[in-house]
Structures are given as structure tokens and as C-alpha cells.
Amino acid sequence: MSASIATSQTILVVGGGIAGMTAALEAAECGRQVILAEKQPMLGGRTALLYRYFPKMCHPVCGLEINLRRLRGNPNVRVMTMTEVTAVSGRRGDYTVTLKTRPRYVNENCTACGDCGNAVSTTIPNPANYGLDKIKAAYLPHGMAYPQRYVIDPSIVGTAEGEQAKAACKAGAIDLGMQEETVTLKAGSIVWATGWRPYDAAKIQPYGYGRIANVVTSVEFERMADPHGPTGGKLLRPSDGQEAKNIAFIQCAGSRDENHLRHCSRICCMASLKQTQYVREACGEDGRSTIYYIDIRAIDRFEDFYQSVQNDPTVRFIKSKVARIALDEQSGNPILHGVDTEGAHRYANAHDLVVLAVGMVPEVTGVALPEDILLDSSNFIEGSQSGGMFGAGSAASPLDVNRSVQSATAASLRAIQVIHQTASTEAV
Amino acid sequence: MTTANQTARAKYENDFLKEVEANVEEGHWVRMCMQCGVCAGSCPLGDAWAHPPQKLFMMIRAGKREEVLSSDAMWMCTSCYNCIVRCPRKLPITHIVHGLANYAHRLGLAPKGQPTRQTAALFWNNLVKKGRVNELKFSLALYFKDGFGQGIKNALGMQAVGLGLVKAKRLNPMEILGGHGIENLSGFKAMIDKAREIEDRKKGLAG
């Protein structure tokens, strides 16, 4: 990290997920100065919480490792974690940005040795597992966390536990007096790579999320399948801890639905196809996956993956938007009610576990953005009126990882163009 | 004499979708269906439907006019509105289904003797007579819709219930002599007639 002072030649990237990291690194590797602001205590965003990527079934942290190495080796990028943009003023080529940084209560001295974590017994819901398990209130957010620094949860600040954590740190890294800080910076162009969040599944009432224990979301299922997740990679039912073998995947849980999200979230079909292979990985031939869908949107060569899953005898496809889920109180099984529209066949299917393929909501939904920003009807960022700010990745459109990176790379060049043109004008 | 049915068929040249859009209440929504089937699965009487709503919509697009209009599927609607609140395209499915039933009924294509069809007609005729429903007359009419003998049987079958209601002051045997009604009945009837006239003109049902 360099302590360079931001100028109108600086590009601000908001959001440190894969799109934001890409936008920042691509610009930095073109020799530009970049500030990368991330709300969470670590970089990586949603992709760091995925077990595998479709269609290669490779691990997202592999790409994260490369991006982090690029970042560690590049002094052009200044990373600010736990930081949010609170105000933007000015115009294309000359923005003034206010950033607010929450206290981490741990400074740069931290060596991630773990002594503070050992000294603390309070636990908090683990954000890296969507709260499915607990971690200590002094924690390293992720095995691949960057910055590789612990976080003290505010809940133990001002308590004896907090003091114990501080006392345990031999590096003098814990500063319980840390305060929220606000800084104002200049930037010539801003890339909004603020990403997405899963649609609130509880709003899809007929599916009983929150009421029926064995109805989970697709993002939670990612964590359940991951050996680093709360169940150690076992597909265990929340209701009774039994192994789930017969699993239903419900597509368009929120998406393509005017009661919820107008848009198609694009990734969910592929994500569920991928997750059927988690079931196979965990249960082998004993696994049963059923995908309830309207249209399977496996675009371009993803079709290969769809075809291979279709050839998997453990996977079944039913063209139907599930009407409702009832709970069998005896077994804890969710019972799916609906009609297979290919020939109008009614079903009431019991499954061990139901995975809702929840849609993508732009993370900025409900956040006050600069007036200049143009949003579409689903709050995805189309750009800005004056052309100095750009959406990137899934902030701009519901995109898969590959297309997010493509989008972020494009946004990075657009920001560079602004900087270049500003510099040319200033030179004249 | 050409029937309304023949006129409609001639007018829409076998384009049943267009006919539905023009003549069926909320029929213009049919085109927006994306065949997800959530309506079909949401219906409490779903298994009684020969063709669930989403399939009816597809049949309309496929031009299966007689099959749709003579079906008793849409007479299975209990007006629970589950389909409406779950439809991802916000189709007012309950109303479309009601509209289809009404259209089939008015064209004379709905199944003869379909009990809901009969009940509905009795109910409407009952309410327009006085402006308010006469529950006793409605019940009696229902019992006797299949003839006198069956009517006595029906009425006897429900005798205990009827007596219970009378005892509980929730059924008035004296209603047979008149019962509740509105004051401005002539205005009311003129209004209903006018509404019917406009609708029939619009939907080609005047014949």
C-alpha cells in the first residue's frame, strides 16, 4: 500500500469483490493510481464465499490468490477495507468523495498469529458462512483474508473480553480506542463495483424460508457443500443434522417475478446445475437432485455443462415453478406442491432439503447514490449522466463471474479514458 | 338465426386468442403467461381441473376453442386468489378464469348441467330480483334445480342444518314471502340492464 495522495488522476473503485479487484488491478497495471474501497474487512466479495465455480468446478480462491498476488505486488493500488462511500460531489474528471471507515480495532501490526482469538470466548455469527455457524469475536475473516489481519467485533469492545484480547496480543496490534474515520479524497473517475446480495428468501412466502428449517438458499448451500463451511462439506439438514440425499433446487426464487425481482439473475440455473454435482460429490449414486425450473438458461458453452448434468442419472428436471412448500411435521421433510407443465402433471414431492436458487439484488438497492448515477428498473447501474462514473460486474447487470470480470475490465478502461482526457484537457 | 357463438367464430377466423382478448374479462392478459405453472400448483382444487389455468392459456394460444369453452375446468375455481398472488407475471388469473366461464356460459358452450354454472345463474337471478340475496329462496332453488323429487331429497338431507340455522336465527322461513330487498329497485334494475346492454354490445353477445 502506498500512501499516495489522491488527485483527479486517481480512479476510485467502490467494492472489492472480483469485479472491483479486477477493475482496480487492470487500471493499476496500466500504470494508473487507484483507491479500492471495500465495505467488508477483507477483499474477495461473494466469490470468496463460493465453493466451486461452474462450469469448471474449480475453486474461486484460486483466482483470488492470483489477484491478491497481483495486488500485493502493485503499489499503485491503495486498499481501504471496512470503508464505504458516503458522499460524492463534483463532476467527470473531478470528483470529491467522502469515505467512512469503520474501526477494525486492529492495526497494521497484526501478524494474524491468532493469540487474540484464543483469548476470547464470545462468539458471533460467522459472516463468511452466512451466519450458519459461529466464530470468535476476535477473528480472521477468511483463510485467504486480505488484509491478513484480525477483526475485533464491536460487541466485545468495552468489555473484559476485549481487554483480554488486547492483553493477549504481543504485537500491540489491538487498539480498542479506534474510532470511525471519515476522509475526503479526489478522484477523476469512479467505478462502482458494488456487487450483489441474495434476494431475501423469506419474502417468497410460499416457500417457507425461515419457517421450514430444511429450506435453505443457494448461497447457504454453497457453504454447506464447502469443506471449509459450517458442516465441513457434509450436506446436513438444519432440522436434525441428518445427511440430505434427496435435494430439490427451485429456480427463479425471486427472479423473473414481478412480485419480487423483474429481471432474470442469469447465474442461478448454472449455479443449481453445479450444485447437483455437489450432491453427487457428497452422496455418489445415492444422491437425488431435482431441478424445478421455468427455462434452463445455460448460455453459450455452458450448454455442455447442462447436457452433462442431464446425462447424470441422479439428476431430474421438472419444468415447473413450485407453487408452495408444505412441511411434513413428522419427518421434517419439505413437500413441494406444483404442476409439471410439460403435460400438466401434478406432484407433491417430498425432499430431504430444498435449495432456493435466490436471485441477485444489486447491493446498492436502498443506498443513496450520487444523483448523477443512472439505474435501471432493478437498480443495476447503467452508468452516469456525465459519463465519469461506471458500473462494473454484477453492480451493472446480473452477471456470472466471467462476464463480471469482462465488464470490470471494460469499466476500468472507461475510467482510464476519463483520466486520460482530463489530463489532456488540463495540459492544454 | 346466427348464434353469438357462430358470429364470434366467423369474426375471429379461428384466432381464438384474439377472441379471448376481445371478449373475455381480463382476456388481454393471456398473452403474458410464460408457462411457469405456479397457478396450476396453487389451486386448492387443482386435481379437479381437467386443464389447469396455465394450460388453458396455452390451449387458447393453440386455438383449441371448443375444447376450452366446453371444458368444466374453469368452473372449479373457488375464488381463493392463490394463483393471482403467486403469478410472477401478475396475471389476474382468477378473473380470467371467471371471464372464460362467463363467456362459455353466455355462448352456450359451457357444459350443460355443470353444477357451479347452474348455482351461479341461480344466485345471480336471486340477487337481481331484489337487489339483495334471499338466502332461503336461493337454497330452495338450489335444492330443486334438479327437479322436485331430488329437491325434496336434498332439502330433507339438509333439514337438520336448516332447522339449526332457523333456531339460531340465521335463516328466516318467512323470507319465502319476501325478505330483504332494496328500495329503489327500479333504478337498480335499470342499471343492471344498462350494464348488460353495454357489455353485450361490446362483446358481440347481443345476438
Add this chain to the structure above:
Amino acid sequence: MASKEYAFYPGCSSQSKASASNYLTSVNTMCGKLDIKLTEIPDWNCCGASIGYAEGGELPRLALSARNFALTERHLPGKEMVATCAACWLAQREVKERLDHSETLLKETNEALAAAGLQYQGTAPVRHMVEVLIEDLGYDTLKQPVVKPLEGIKFAGYVGCQTNRPFGIAGESFENPLYLDKLVETVGGEAVPYDQKVACCGGALAFSEPEKSQKQIRAIIESAYDHGAEMIVTPCPLCQANVEIYQSEINKKQGTRFNMPVLYYSQLMAVAYGSSAREAGLDGQLIKAARLEEIAGK
């Protein structure tokens, strides 16, 4: 002067000696205790209910409800219309929605209304009595008059369809609305969770498809029993009548031994507010609510 005044649309079933006359009785008692004044809309007519479509079609049906609005606008200007019947409320709301969003239908409807010397302007909103209670008064206010809390009685709140879908009560969910449970708790009773809360009783087909309708009813009552309920409470006269009246039929045909009282929320409130069994319309029950009568008699 009453604290709240409304234009009252009782509906056909809530007339004297009609199937929901006990509903009317209890509503009047409850409103008296809560200082709510209901002025009946002069010369109101039937809403057409959910079965009116087949013979009535679209425009005549719209005209029915539009006439009720027009009468309210003319005779009780500035007043909100309040319905106690779910079907009446729904019909009025639907028609209002349709007329307020379609110039064509508005024009045609007014053309029909003109034949009765009336006009729909769209100034009067329609509310369900439950909305009046929880939105205009609030649970705290509703709790104040309670003198005989219904302690120890377990109720299955049966919301059913038409106060719930497609509009529902603001802030409530379609699958698990809670207002009825909260009303039960407000008067000191216990609301049991059960899975048939918003199921359809098949009321619209009660006459024409009795087997199908009674299958629905049986499921509702069984679930209420299974979850420990002693009584069912509902905001809808069609649900009340259907679920109560056909229990004996089902018992007869299917050998069940159902004997579950089905009450209106207003009856619970009347009793809790210290009214007599008669004032609460408990004499109108086919299946007697003995424990409520007991409380009312104390």
C-alpha cells in the same frame, strides 16, 4: 360523539335472520364498546359475491359495487366505507381498483349507474372492519376494554382467502398473516399455529361441489384439532358458515366426530369486553361455544 364514524356496508349475510346475523350482533356490540359509530349505507345492494361472475359478467358486476360507492358518496360524503364481510370488502376493493385504472370501464359503469340516477366518483375508500380495528384503533386500544380475558382458550385463527388475497391486510403476509392471532392474544386467548390458516374452505363451491368443498373443510378442522385448538375464529362470514354448518354433514358422511365451534373475532371481543352471550351473538352458533358462554355468563 363517537370517536370514529364509518359508512357501514353489512352485506346480505349480515342482515337480521340471515346466515351471519350473529356476526352483525357481535359487531354492533363490539363497536359500541369501542365507541365506533357505524351508519348503514342507505339502500345498499348485494356485491355479487365470488360466484356472481358466471351469469353476471363483468360490467353488471362492476355496477353492483359501484352503486354502493355512489350511495356512500352521495349520502355519507367524506365517510370511509366499512365492510364486515370478506366477500363484500373484496368485491368493493376490486371494483374500485378496476374503475380507478380504466377510463373505459369507468365511463361504461357510470353510464349504467346513470340509469339509477347515480354516479361513481371514486372518493370513498373501502375498509374491512379488521383494518379499522388494527389500523385506526390499534391493538393497545383494543386491549383496554378487556374485562374478561379469554384465558386458557386455544383458538385456531382461520384467515381463509378473501381478507388475505389478493389485497390482504397491510403489512401481513399471504402465507402466514398474524393479525387474527394478535387479536386473539389481545383479548387474552391463545392462538395456536396450524398449517391451514390460509387454506380455502371451498365456500364458493359449497353448494355446487359439496364433496370438494367439504374435503377442504375437513382438512381445516382436522388441522385445528391436531394443533390443540378448541375453537376456530375467522373474519369471514362465508368461511364461518361453511366451516361450522358442514361439520355435521361431514360427521354423518365420513364418520368423523367434529364439534369445533367457529366464531367471529367480534364475538371474542364482545365477550372479553364483558358483554352477554346474547350480545356477543353466541346464541347464533350451531356448534355452541360453551366455554365462551361460560365466561360471558360470569
Add this chain to the structure above:
Amino acid sequence: MADSKFAAYICTGCGIGDTLDVPMLEKIAQKEGKMALVKSHPFLCSTDGVKLIEDDIANEGVTHLCIAACSRRAKVEAFRFPAAAVSRANLREGVIWVVAEGAEHDAVRQEMAEDYVRMGCAEIKKMKVPAGNVKEASSKKILVVGGGLSGMTAALAAAEAGYAVTLVEKSGALGGFANNLWKRVPFAAPYADAQPVGAAELAAKVSGHAKIKVHLNAVVAETSGAPGRFAVKIAQESGGMTDDVCGAIIQATGFTPYDPARLPELGGGQPNVVDQAGLEALAKAADGGPIKRADGKEVKSVVFVQCAGQRDASGQHLPYCSGHCCATSIKQATYFKDRDAGINAVVMYQDLRVPGMGEDFYRSAQDKGVTFVKGRAARVTDGGGACKVDFKDLILDEDTSIEADLVVLATGQVPNAGVNLDEWTATVTAAESGDEAAKTRKDELLKTSVLSLNYRQGPDMPQFKYGFADSHFICFPYETRRTGIYAAGPVRRPMDILQATEDATGAALKAIQAVENAARGRAAHPRVGDLSYPVARLEGCTQCKRCTVECPFGAIDEDEKRFPKFNEERCRRCGTCMGACPVRVISFENYSVDTVGSQIKAVNIPDEFEEKPRILILACENDAYPALDMAGIQRLSYSAFVRAIPVRCLGSVNTIWITDALNSGYDGVMLMGCKKGDDYQCHFVKGSEMAFYRTSKIDDTLKQLGLEPERVLSLEVAITDNARVAKLINDYAEQINEIGLSPMKGFG
């Protein structure tokens, strides 16, 4: 090395000092490691600790330093000393966090730490700070091949960022396929109506841009050189030839629609059956008026058959989905509906694929009265008057048919990617062995080349799948296998105009990066910024050509004397050439046969009576080494008998390391690389695969040495395999225990 001064710094923080005998480590660094300066510090990564090192560099003339502390992946920023060569001895994640707790393990833990200090010192002895190779005359101009929407967008994007562009277009006009379109699908809210294409406006901008030079009616006749210095011959159709020098290349050569004539069962080739391009032509001809068929009849009904010759599992047609066709058919259906709502327009689909806001466009078309039928077309018959489409209605579950004036087949995109290098290599190999037909074929192939690269590996970009010149990586869509050359638009992947616009802009950025990197002598992704580059001692070279053949990026040519000629700017610094070289003449300044070999030799091998085996791990630095690290972070314990060395890529592993290790008494060698095969994870393409192949050949050597084949174990390890890697190590240690210690001890 006269000016070199070596120093070792041992951190005692994070429990290192509590667990290990640090004075002993210091002594080893001094005595065995031959470090001129050895210091320990309780908190080396602190400002104070870093200052200690900086001061020694400034005041003591330290040029090479070994930091014995945490993993090389930790505290990277703190321990960045650009002027010095740095090695890292991993005492924290690699020793104290993974060796089981307890006094009974004290001895082996200490031995492990001592070995890592020895290794770090040995490595730094062989390292140099890469000098870099800044090139004064490097070209920053960008060559764009293809003047369609993607090419024009890329050209304009680069030019607007200040870079000069040469654009070569085969035809006589800019615009490409977009010129054939009547309208395009909408890109912005409200996503309701087809929009003007805008190709002409874009073409005017490109033609008029001061930074862009457009060559029409021209092709690339030859490309030689490397990023920063591509020499390009541009051949005009007229016969003229222009020479140009460019720094990077964007290939935006687009696609060709799949030929509908190959779909006779769907009426392909019949007059009233057209493909989507054919419909665009009819719409353009109609110019806003009624769309007419070839026979002049006004179209009153039209059926769009989706997935025609696509998503084909039979192997006859395209297996993939072209992605854009659903939205395109929707758009085309609105051509009819917008003009005359009475026209019957039916889209027959199996899965309607309109992701994102395409859903709005779908709804809008439904609202306009386009009918959507989920059905599978079986046969289209053109009866002259009307076409009949026989299909299975998947909703109504019946075989039925529909009639229409016109049928539109939504066929797919076939990439214009040039020569398939697999075919090329096979053809060249055959031709070189004298096959005459192959020689002819080679010439034919060359004529179809887009870039005409004179690379040893062939004239065009490698194709990934189905002929698309795509990257293999999800996280890195522009990770090209030809450094400085990027594919953009439908030649990379099937895509619509919106995505092609994004793609072209992204590719332009990568091209800009490529020219900047080349000018500074820096590596491109993934070892971005690496200033080291391979150097060969040609006097030792036997001209075996393994390096040239095995370089995954085509970076090495052969010079006139058949020696390898390294094109540093094409090189990605993976070291595959170094691993391939049987005579070990290839090295990087900071990574060589010696830097690793000396570490292997530095390990203290106990004699066989001590019963302490030594197992060498050569771990890919991108996946396996982080997995080992994370095992440490999670405090998973594994055998203290292993000694792990990170390598740039398993492809860089020279078998001499393995044989040397076994010769000197190691009991086993574990190679840990990434996944190989079709879904390979290696960012250097085949590193892992080659290592597996090369080690499979070691068996003979092992036999000669009298060693069991189990003494060398090649493994695929994913970055998430922290628990698994610990288990693999322990299992292997157990296996070695069963086989027994190496008989080679004491001979090394």
C-alpha cells in the same frame, strides 16, 4: 559477486522464539548459510524491524537477504525491498504451525526450522535482483484485426485512452455483420423496443479519429516479432503491401452464421425459410414497410424456430447455444408486430434464454402480441404458398403443426478464428515427414489464417473449444495463450452486441497493458510485473528443441542456426523451458536450476540409523503452496520430515532436482501441481501435465538407482485442499516408513 553482501534476519515473533532454538538458527545461518550478517528481531514485520533491514541495506551494503519468519505469502508489503534479492524461510506457517505440539516433537521441529534456514540461505546465494529490460523503442500502437462492431469498439476504446490504432478490415467497409442488421436489441431501460444499430455512426467516428488508421480491403499477411515489436505486413486487395509495427493485437474477426442449408429437415435452403440474417435482409429491404418474402408476398404469419442446428447432442451441428438468438428472434418478431399487430408471429423455443433485463424485452414482446410456444420443431416443409412446421408442443404434450408464410431459423454463431492449431501441428508434423498431401493442406490452412503469425506453434491464436479463441479461465477471460494478442467479440465466445461491446473494451485495456508491460520489460498476467526473464547459455545447448516445443505461449522460436531464440516479451516466466531443458542451460536471474537445486542440497539428511526420513515437496506456488500455508493457518499438523519448496509451475520442475534429491538420500519426493486434463487449472496451460509426464519417465532412473517407484509421487492439489494436503503428507510419510528409508543415504 564482489559487491554482494548476504544477511539473514530471523523473526522471533508469533511464537517462533518461544518454540524454536533461535540462537541455534542464527548459528546455522552464519556458519552453514555463510551469511555475513545474522540478526534476530522480536517483531520483524513491524516498522522497527523493517527499519533494521532497511538500515542494513543502506549502511551495511546488504544486497541479499534471507528473511526467516512467516510464509512468503504473508507480510509481502512489509518485506518489499526492491533493491535487494530476498528469500523467505517459512518458519511460521511451514514449521511451528504445522508440527504437532509437545516436547516430543521439539527435536524434529527444530531440525525442520534449521533446514528451512539453510534452504533460505542457499537460495539467496544463487539469486540476483532482476534488472529488467526496458525497451526504448517499444511500439505502443495497437493493431485491431476486423472492422465490425467489436473491432471498431476496441479501436475507439484504445484511441480514446490515447493510443494509436491500426485497424485492418477485410471488406470494403467498416461495420461487419452489423451492417446487415435492420435494428438491434435494446441495451437500456425500458428494454421495450428494437433500437437503431448505430454501426454507421460508429464507423464514421472510427474513420474520423485522428489516432486510428483504417485499412479497408486488407488482410494481415504476416505477423512476426513480439509484444511491443510486432512487425505486421498488411496486404491490400489491390496488391499493395504496408509494413507496420504494433505493440499488441486485438483479433475481432467475428462470426459466420451457421449455414441453414445444413438443416434440410428444417427447410434450410427452401425459398420461404430463412435464417436470422436472411430475415434482417428482408427487413432492411422493407425499410419500415411490410416485410415481404422472396416471392414478393407480404408476410402475414411467421414462425421463429429457435436452436436450429444448435444445442445439438447428435454431433451433426453446433453443440453450444449462441446466447443471443432468443433475444434476436424476439426483436425480429417485433419487426412484424410493431408494424402490424395483426401479423401472427410465433417464437418456438425449448428454453427461452433472455438473461438479465432481457426478461423485460421478452415481456414487452408478449405484450405486443408475439406468441411463445414451448415446442421442438421436427420438420419444416415449404409448400410454396405456406410453410408447415411440424413440432412437438411440449406444454400440451402433443405432436402438432403450425402454418406460416415465412419460417426463420435461429442458427448459431461460428467463430472466424483462423487456423486450428491442433490441425496445424498435425499437418506440419506430417508435412515435415514428407507427406505431400499434408504439405498442400498446410498451404491451404495458411491461406485461412487471420493473423499469419510466423510463430513456431502456428499462425493463429490457440482455440479453446468449438473453435472459439477463448481463455480457459473463469476469473481471467483475457488470459490469452499468445501474449499481447487478445480475442474480442464473437470470435472469443458466442455473444450479442452488448456483450461484444463490453468485450472489445476489455480487450482494448488488455492490449494497452500489454504494450505498457512490454515497454518496461515486465511480464504479463499472471506473473504480472515480473522483471526476470529466461536466459540460455547457448554454448551448452544441444538443439533438442524441447524448450521451443513445450513453451505453452509460443515464446521461443528457432534462429537460423536452430538455436532457441527467446522472445522475452512473449514469455510469461513460468519456467516450463527450464524444466524441459535436459542440459539445464536455461535460467532466470531469481529462479533457476541452481536456486532450487541448492536448497535441495542444503537440507541436512540424517543417516539411516536416525530413522528420520526426508521428503521433498515441490509445490506449485499458485495452488499447492497456499494450501500448505492454509493448513498452517488452521493449525493442521503434518509430518515434520517434509521440506517444501515453492515452484513457479510444476512445468518448471527439472527432473534433475528429483534425481539429485534421491541421490542425496531423500526418501521420497512429492510433486504437487494443479488439476490437469480438459478442465486444467494450470495458468501455464500444461505445467502440471508435463510434470506428471516427465516424472513418469523417471521410473527407469529409479530402477537404475535401485529405488522403488513410490519414491516419487505426483499429485493434483487444489488451493482449498489444506486438510487434504496434510493428510496426503502424513499418508505418504507413513508409506515411506513402510517402504523403508532410502538406501542412498550417505552417498550424496
